[in-house]
Amino acid sequence: MKKFLIFVFVLSLSVGFLQAQDISLKVKSEKVSMKIGQTVQLDASVVDASGKKIADRDYIFYSTNGSALSVVDSTGVATAIRHGEYEVIVISPGAPQLRSNITVTVEAAAIAKVDFGVIPKNIYAGVNLPLKLTVTDKAGFERPERIVELTSSNEDVVAIAPFDKLIIKEKGKAKITAKIEGVTETLDINVIENPIAKILLKSDMVEGRSGDVFTLTAVALDKNGNEIKDAPINYSFTGESFDVSAAPSGIITKEGKFAADAPGLYVLNATCGPAAASVTVQANSRNIARKIDLVGQGSVNNKHTSDLWVWEGVDGKDYAVTGTWGADGTAYFWDVTDPAGIELIDSVKVDARTVNDVKVSEDGRVAVISREGASNRKNGLVIIDVSNPRDAKVISEFSENLTGGVHNVFIYKNHVYALSAGRKYYSINIEDPANPRIVGEFELDTPGHAIHDVWIHDGIAYSSNWSDGVQLVDVGNGIAGGTPANPVQFASYAYPSGSNHAAFPYKDEKSGKFYVILGDEEFPYGLDPDGRKPGRAAGFLHVIDFTDLKNPKEVAWFQVPFAGSHNFWIEDDILYAAFYNGGVRVVDISGELLGDLNRQGREIAWIVPEDPDGFVANAPFTWGAQPHKGHIFYSDWNSGLWSAKLAPVVPNNTKLEEAK
Known part of the structure; x- marks a missing residue:
């Protein structure tokens, strides 16, 4: 049975998990077994050295919302949604903060049916037929790990080959039988003469x-x-x-x-x-490699840096805002007009431990920052006047319905799209930034559904919903009659890993293809909760062809060995992708896309931010990248804000050395 590692960034809201020698956090049972549909109250208590329970302690239970697994709320009520083995983390946030784990195993439901997939009308002799078998259990989940036994009533006409392939030998009839756990399905095959010459x-x-x-x-x-x-x-x-x-x-x-x-x-x-x-x-040879040069840095070495946003201010100068993670709720504002001399010009500190996301309105006047880990647990978002970024001022705070911390936000046409509790997003009207108001919301109804991010382009919201994949939602485009007050979903795509963390749309004008790039986020090697050790991530970028909205398909991918994707941006047929410990990767995505983009030589350049004075020294962990006016700006978890520049395209395939 597959084991899912459960890790939630919210767990690291404290700078460490201290364990006192005289008290400890004990769980009632370290291993819990459940059946799908069952609800169980998980229990924990803080005890002293003699085993006596200590009163007046709070307990918070966390499970992942990242893979649509079984759901555990903050009070420890576990509901078995899907089979598998999951880890629940229990926190007692008093002084000292304590932690313990519970392993929850959800028993799989019995197999209900086997489907043979689409079978062609005419089956010609001499042409093999691969079956696309789908096994579904009584809970409605597909079970691709289960092996189906196939037999043929007439091996002279149709033989069975490994991996569910039918060998079509000669004209005639045969019955194919599929068996698994007492479930039997049959398929009648009529083979005709092959007319193809x-x-x-x-x-x-x-x-x-x-x-x-x-x-x-x-x-x-x-x-x-x-x-x-x-x-x-x-x-x-x-x-x-x-x-x-x-x-x-x-x-x-x-x-x-x-x-x-x-x-x-x-x-x-x-x-x-x-x-x-x-x-x-x-x-x-594609021969597109270009030199990339480090230009400047705005160092942040006393806390972790999260996301960035770069924009042209109302005064014509260029500015950036960066968030902070697991720290003191600070957002920093920078003057990046001179990318070689990035200048810290102001900061705003709010009641939060993490300012995970930062965005600025199209007119450059209003910034929105997200909040997680507020002292009163009222998180939400903060709206800031940045018409003069050297004197950024809080206009208002908004937390209505935004429970569990706001992980990501987006501003589009006087509306903020803000995540709530990792399950939905609200559309919030900010025409009057001092008086924001909720006008609409979007949430899936799938079991254990979750959301990580939302990105808006041309009136379409692209939400990354982990195992439910990307959701395309009309919030003003008109393609499905949607508005901010009435979001309408019209397309989606999910892939097996269930790790969809970010999405970015892209249309190639030459081929007419419309793609959505989807990024994984995975930490198979774990992640230090205190953030004092170098980290490594996994996962890659999936290129989904959405040209036919009713039939999206994955056609290409970009992967960096031993590194994992995070946030990314596309401009002028170039992808700028942050790959955590793999730094920033610059990728040519022009033309029709198919296959392994890295092996094809589509990577133009890469740069890794290494800082001996960083929060974790010489430990690159790049969060996001954004092109702006000929430069690439990128934030790094351990070292702050950076800028770089690509060398110009070398004409006529001239070698780089000859062009210097």
Whole structure:
């Protein structure tokens, strides 16, 4: 049974978990077993050295909302939503602060059904058929880990191969039976003669670069030259790399799209039973690497730095605001007009431990910062007048309905979209910043649903909902009739890891493709709650093709070895991504995207902020990156605000050394 590590940033609202020698936090049971739908009250108590319970202590229970697992509220009421093994963390926040863990195991429900997936109308002899089996349990959850036993009533017509593949041998009939845990489903197969005699194949181009998409067109003909429109054509490739040290590799889709990882010659094949055709194409080096130079730093070395926002002020100068994490509720304001001389010009301190997110309105007059860990537990957001960033002034505070800490916010057309308790977001009208008011809200109704982030572009809210993936919601675009007061969801996409943490939309004007880039956030190596040790993250960026809103699909990805993604930005066909301990990565995402963007040589440059005087010395942990007026600004958890600049594009593939 898969084990999910539960880690919540809120747990680190204190600068450490002190354990006194004479008192300790004990849980009633360190291991709890539950069935789906069951509710259990988890218990804990603080006891002295003799085991006597100490009165007047508070207890807070935390579980993850990050993977749509079982739900535990702050009072310790656990509701079993989904099978699995989960860790619940219990905090007693008095003096000293104490901590303990409970492992909750939720028993899986019995298997309910097996589905064979979509089966083609015509099944031709000699053309193998892969099945897409879906196993569902009685709780409604898919169970991809369960193995289905397949048998055929006539092995001469249809044989069973590993990994749920049917080998179609000759004309005839056969019954396929699927069995699992007492559940049996059957599928009748009628194999007909294969009419395909010839395949005509062509590519839309014969020469490109690594990462460019070659689109194949294949036409299957019978012996009389008539087209067989439903021919199940399979595509494959072989290759020869130009560099003997690099193996030829790439990706080819079932629709006939090919992208090479390495420069070389590639033979692209189309087959359907005995018929086959091929074309040869050449992929040249992408050759887009550019030099990147460190320009400046605004050091913060006495606390952790969170997110950033850079904007042009009403006076025409350039400014930035950064938050702080697990500290004293301070937001810093910077003059970045000269990126080489970043100047701290003001700060605002609010009742919070963490100012996780910072945003500035389109006109550069109003900033909104989020609050987590307020002393009175009334978190919410703070609205600040930044028309003069050298004298930032709090206009108002707003906490109505914003429970559990506001982790992320976004400002769009006089509305703030603010997360509440990691489960929903509210749209808050700030036309009068001194009197904000809630006008709408959006929340999923899926079991254990959760949300991490919301980003607004062109009237569409892109919310990152962990295991529920990205949700596209009309909040004023008009595509689905939505408004800030009436958000309307119209598309979504989720992927198996359940780690969707951030999203950013992007349309490639040349290909017409509309993508949403989704980022994971994972800490498989753990994260030091006190934040005094170097950290390592995992997870990568997923490129989802939303051109057909009703049929989104993952087409490409970008991964940095031994590092994990966080926040990112796209401008002029370039992706600027913060990869925690991997620093900032600058990536070419021009044209149609397919496959492994890193292996294709699409990374333009990278820079890692290392600071010997940082809050944790020489421990880069980059939070976010934003391009602004030809520079790249980025915040780092351990060292503050930085700026860098890319060297200009070198014409005619001239080597960088020759262009200096």
